[in-house]
Amino acid sequence: MSESIISADIVDKSNAARKADLERDYASLGERLDRRGIAIDAIRDKVEKFAVAIPSWGVGTGGTRFARFPGAGEPRDIFDKIEDCAVIKQLTQATPTVSLHIPWDKADPNRLKQAASRFGLGFDAMNSNTFSDTKDQKLSYKFGSLSHSDAGTRRQAVEHNLECIEIGKTLGSRALTVWIGDGSNFPGQVNFAKAFERYLDAMRQVYAGLPADWKLFTEHKMYEPAFYSTVVQDWGTNYIIAKELGDKAFCLVDLGHHAPNVNIEMIVSRLIQFKKLGGFHFNDSKYGDDDLDAGSIDPYRLFLVFNELVDAELSGAEGFDPAHMLDQSHNVTDPIESLMLSAVEVQRAYAQALLVDRKALEGFQDGNDALMATQTLKAAYRTDVEPILAMARLRTGGAIDPVAAYRAAGYRAKVAAERPAVAGGSGGIV
């Protein structure tokens, strides 16, 4: 039995005040779904099994290029971060794993494992960092890492990734996510082809160090920190990388890493079709890589992404097993509250996508009935599935209203007293 950070009494009291209303709402939604031929309990069961990983860096307050305004009671180290993640897991029951970032979270792996298992937490993908320099680092990544013009710098970046795999092996992780900031700020600064060839060569060495049951995720990003060209800039390049490296290499889609208005759901479909979709970093954006909370700007887009995922799940697409992770930066909210609500938003998109009448949709597509096809998606998206999500939380030991329970527990004030404010710190935007 794992430990709980928020007292069970507080969660029970919060749930008791909401349980009768929830049961009525659930029964009412159940009746309406029944008319559409959908069994509400079957959707709820699937939601209960749905999981999304929390990035360790998400529980700290982020910042922008201009400033960072620290929040109260910010985690001082990875062990504080694990406790914050345990709170998110306890109240949502949707986030059983933490994704670590090395070197930010570097600590004795056995101690890390012990700290997480105390709260029943596991570890998701390991994340390497060759986009910034550490204090004792021999060679700088100012002009790149895995694609650097200097062989020694590339070797150092490869070794760092191999070290992440080693740490992950002890923790029980099964994947490595690689995102690099390599690129250029000026036309002519870098030879595109040579830089990409150097990157591929370095990544082949990382891939060779991957255990048999591990996956390698590469993450594309259109721009930033390099503002003219980026080595792994889009899903096309990412697909080439995954194809070049081998069967254990997959593409990771960070929703914020595309130009505004790009049809991300279609990219997802393509990657599924050609068996190279590794997983997601969920977030939302308005202008660029804003790292806003999942579903906060365009929840319909999140739904359309899940429409593709559910389509693949239900059709039994071969080897389809994408990893789900949040990747956000919280500048003005309590990160724990943002992450809880974001995990719920991702679950919501999944539940709504499960409601799509796929047989009817196929008929409308085959008959070229554009209006009814799009209305079929809208009918699912318009359904308020909150009672399903809340019931799933209640049944698995979470809170009907996670934010209300969290605030009632006074967790932030408690940790603020224990954790002195730290100025600066890592921004944590990847």
Ligand SMILES: [Mn+2]
């Ligand atoms: Mn990301």
